Amino acid sequence: MNIKKLGLLLLLPLSVTAQEASLTTYVKPIIGTAKMGHTFPGATVPFGAVQLSPDTDTIPYEVGGKYNGDVYKYCAGYQYADSTIVGFSHTHFSGTGHSDLGDFLIMPTVGKLQMNPGTAQHPENGYRSRFSHDNEVAEANYYRVKLDEPQVLAELTASTRVGFHRYTFPASTDAHIIFDLMAGIYNYDDKNVWTVVKVINDTLVTGYRQTNGWARTRTVYFAMTFSKPFKNYGTQHNDKTQAYKGFWRKFDQDHHFPDIAGKKIRMHFDFDTKANEQVQVKFALSPVSMKNALENMQAEIPHWDFDRTKQEGQALWEKELRKIVVDLPSKADYINFYTAMYHAALMPTVYMDVNGEYKGLDQEVHQASDFTNYTSFSLWDTFRAFHPYLNLINPTRNADMVASMMKHYDQNVLHMLPIWSHYANDNWCMSGYHSVSVIAEAILKGVYKGDAMAALNACVQTANTRDYEGIGAYIDKGYIPDEVSGTSVSNTLEYAYDDWCIAQLAKKLGKTGVYETFLQRSTHWKNMYDKSIGFMRPRLADGSFRKKFDVLKTDGEGFIEGNAWNFSLYVPHDPEGMMENMGGKKRLSRYLDSLFTMHLPDEFFAHTEDITRDGIIGNYVHGNEPAHHVAYLYNSTGEPWKTQEKVRMILKNQYHNGADGLGGNDDCGQMSAWFIFSSLGFYPVSPASNEYWLGSPAVNHAVLNLENGKQLVIKAENQSDKNVYVKRVLLNGQLVKNNRLKHEDLIKGGELVFYMSPRKL
Amino acid sequence: MNIKKLGLLLLLPLSVTAQEASLTTYVKPIIGTAKMGHTFPGATVPFGAVQLSPDTDTIPYEVGGKYNGDVYKYCAGYQYADSTIVGFSHTHFSGTGHSDLGDFLIMPTVGKLQMNPGTAQHPENGYRSRFSHDNEVAEANYYRVKLDEPQVLAELTASTRVGFHRYTFPASTDAHIIFDLMAGIYNYDDKNVWTVVKVINDTLVTGYRQTNGWARTRTVYFAMTFSKPFKNYGTQHNDKTQAYKGFWRKFDQDHHFPDIAGKKIRMHFDFDTKANEQVQVKFALSPVSMKNALENMQAEIPHWDFDRTKQEGQALWEKELRKIVVDLPSKADYINFYTAMYHAALMPTVYMDVNGEYKGLDQEVHQASDFTNYTSFSLWDTFRAFHPYLNLINPTRNADMVASMMKHYDQNVLHMLPIWSHYANDNWCMSGYHSVSVIAEAILKGVYKGDAMAALNACVQTANTRDYEGIGAYIDKGYIPDEVSGTSVSNTLEYAYDDWCIAQLAKKLGKTGVYETFLQRSTHWKNMYDKSIGFMRPRLADGSFRKKFDVLKTDGEGFIEGNAWNFSLYVPHDPEGMMENMGGKKRLSRYLDSLFTMHLPDEFFAHTEDITRDGIIGNYVHGNEPAHHVAYLYNSTGEPWKTQEKVRMILKNQYHNGADGLGGNDDCGQMSAWFIFSSLGFYPVSPASNEYWLGSPAVNHAVLNLENGKQLVIKAENQSDKNVYVKRVLLNGQLVKNNRLKHEDLIKGGELVFYMSPRKL
Known part of the structure; x- marks a missing residue:
């Protein structure tokens, strides 16, 4: 940490208790690494391009040409229940339900050279190693593990674009660093x-890896340096091994050493080590070129001081976490809260070199002149609470993310905003065109200051891509017929919300025609509602509702990753209209009560991906996104106490300190953003509305250090596990009515005081 | 052609006869397209990056995992004997004996859409077409053929980086342009x-093709525009076809249309055409990016005037050819001469975008600030006469080529100058490190004005790459043992010559130590000479000569593409020493006589690649390079008349106007450069010596318009098919002694007069 940064940190408001001296210590990256959280425990800085993390298996997506279900749990490379580590790779998604990445796996070994990874059952047959959680430490930007077989202590840290490895070896004349480009x-x-x-x-290696995976055409460039010259090195290339004694300008006609290329390359670098000798590796990434990777390394970590990099990264985390300084009842609560903030600052990731170059969706190299380019937008998840959270606490980053989406649009021959984009690709995952929600919200909240008309145009173009996922039918008929799409209902509902966002943006920009068109489209959700059964329901092209229909089933019923019970509540932009449609307050209240209390038989759970059984409360599925706003809907039924009760119950029930502390995929911070908002006492039910709906704060006290220099202080007077009910709420002394807060009021700073009570009110 | 260029042209000396008004009309690109010439008949400008030419087959390199010998004749894509054309692709080598390229094949078709190429026997089963040479015209920068089946007239022309297609269709509602990225x-x-x-x-397509072939990692980017919007388009991707009606923002989840990627892609673009309607295609290439390809197109051909591009390119050819304005006995001679000049101006090719960007050997994008970057250096061939020819007639280009080689060195992790480099790769083809000859020569002749010390250092580094092809043993023992290399003798001989070049350069730069080291190394050829049999001969590590040895065989006898008879004469830097070693003038004279007259039984010819039977005179192999200096060696034996006789005989015998007019691979202009030099009456026996050895001019008169503004006028008084003997030679009135000319004297300009006679003198 340099003096400048230290200075900045000291300027931060210090209205914190002693307990809060280092918020970073509350971060437990191990949370969510068991079961379905799909988080990774390794080292990274906030939104860093490098996520240097252990992989406990790198099993294939297919076995014998068929999908291998086991691969799913390795979305982030690491499963807590595993007892072996294959190696440490440099790129990971956090909390996704499909995957890619795991680039450039490195593993230290000692003794007989083994170039294959071995198996979980027989790690001794390969370069992998057994390990124990007793010998493992995972902190923000620091990961340490003692590897059993080589008896090597592995430590990892990172800067934005560089991974830093420190391996402490035993005495050996046969120490290796394995570099697996096939993993x-x-x-x-x-x-x-x-x-x-x-x-x-003999200390510098560069190269790249080009893959055809979830990202169709993805290339990651690297530069790797060793702190100590290797004595020998070699390859396994297309299963043929080749060893080279020493190094300098070895030439091999067949292998073109030291410059090799192919599809199946593994390498080893050999060292003599004294007892406890540390061999360090710096590994820089670039989306553009090897020389940029090297430049990134030289710019970010021009030294071999591992501890300095660790501390600099942890200082970045501290700065990030201090944006919300909370007072909470217990240490476990602190851990939950700051780990949630940690998880909500991992993705999207910086996708740009220190010189401003990045690869665009058009596969061309671009220069970012006035923004930081980001990648890995899991928008179906993150438009809900994650981007609203950034708008509140990290608006500059969110503005840059919107700028990145706009560049994606500009570079897209299809003229569409990102759906699920990563590494200069769109993988088209999930449904809706929720970029428009993020963009409209960021403009309506004054966060994105780029060309708003161009942004509106991009939203409209995207929403008019007739060939994409039923949009043509949706426009023509007002709903997507069941014949056209297997997820016709959820698509229609999501488009309707997105269209409402476009309408709001158009209204702000005075584009009345666009406003009217999209406001009309935003009512299309009504066309999916079957009054006869009180649920959203697939509808055929002839207008009739599909006969065969199961309101509990998730698959094949017209919804994406949710059943009719959960998805029928998905009208975030018009919850009053939805309630009216359903038959009014009482009807909705009963519906919600049932949802939270009914028993969902196992048969209906079997096909619900992305969550554990723990992620479900009754038939309410918190472990996946479509119902994330649902607990707040009791505000509409005149029973805010039920919202307060449910929110507190979910906070307790769905988040805890264990490795299995997340009930479903963290989904790139969305689950965590829900936790943060809800802990603070409010939630963006309809993100682009600029409104938050009140819940029940779980913090005693919180200071939001806003980017505009203001502070928003949240006090929950008398709050406790029993006092979950909100008597009244004052914002800067004014009573908050309607259980709603406006974004523009919050960012003015001041005091938001919740008066808590044990009584349902 | 713009006025500026026209002006330049008018300033050129016009001491030409009426017959010479357009030298370009003498160019017959069809010469060498039959049998082993391996030239291509298509359109290109001098040293152009695009070589747009018909491919008569695109057969695979392997069949059933085994080398397919038939592929060899398709090194340039076209064989004159074939009766079908598969399509027109954009990159071709000229005259090589191994190949790559053939990128981006385009073919017009009419009627039923067929996405596979079909076979030579059954073109009707695919998109290929029968054609007849009667309906074919090949000129410099213009190729035309009437395709039989679709009845489409295909015309091709090009600028440096853009291919221009003009297809004249019959009336059809089913006209197609096939775009095969698999070919x-x-x-x-x-x-x-x-x-x-x-x-x-619907008129613009961009993309790239990345291959792993002779160049291990080669990517060519393109931008393609149609003069008329296509009505529909579609793909065959991994054998699955997909058609798209119309165009605009068609989206297909599986195919990600209109943006597709994969390994096996063919496309079709469909048109309605009226009778004789022309559909034109411009196709730009870039080594760097799609956007650069588009920029190249916009910069070079910002219009749809095919004839203008054709004429501009032909004007470039005219300018190129006018560098030597000759008077020759017959039209056939003119055709031979100017086609040789044409063939000696095809490669290396410009490898740089109009904005100066190019891809380096390090696979990084570089900016060329003060030179034009070239690629495709077939140095084992071209160091002999081709680069000397450029030094005389095209020094600026040659200086840029040396600059390109130096960049190759700078970008090479192996710290070696190019061996056989193309498209940001080295394919390591053939033997020696002949870059050093080209570089030393260019510096010694004052042509390359870059950093000479850096150049010497690069030469020394390259020559000291111990692991490369026996260099270590060569340095240690003074020769390469037979156990170390299958071409130990020719390698030793070639290294010795190259080392002599390094010594000359070192001497010029005052690096005495380097000079002495390499001068000593340049004598290593002696270690290969077996006095007991009078031939160079493989030698074992123990110093003894290999027992089993056949002086006529080409394969397995220690030589690369040559037998002991030819290769034993390969001491170009010390022909006197060689002669002395052999036993003196008489001995060498008899040896040469035998070489030219002996009968080489067929069994010894069977394995001689790269030449036809016609390429051999006795046992002298003109169709391949190692003996290219041999005819001139009679100058040493005191029988220059034999040189004069032999050279004239070879000129007559080995070059003629037919498609089979070349007796062997043109080898990127080397065969043609031999022809040009020899026609002018002299030849660079030892390129870096700055000396030319006299032969017998076949021109009546020639004007060399040198780049320095001087003219060298060559007169061959009384020359005829009978008067092939040279009585005496005067350079600017001074008698030329020793049958040698100095480069520095020639470039001063003036008159070089040969007095010819029918008598052996």
């Missing part, structure tokens, strides 16, 4: 389209 | 590592 997450034969490695000298 | 020269499964195509609108 990867969601791997399969032919996923490696091409790899290149250049051994430039 | 290629020396193709095989998996050669396409990755291809991307972006259909940006």
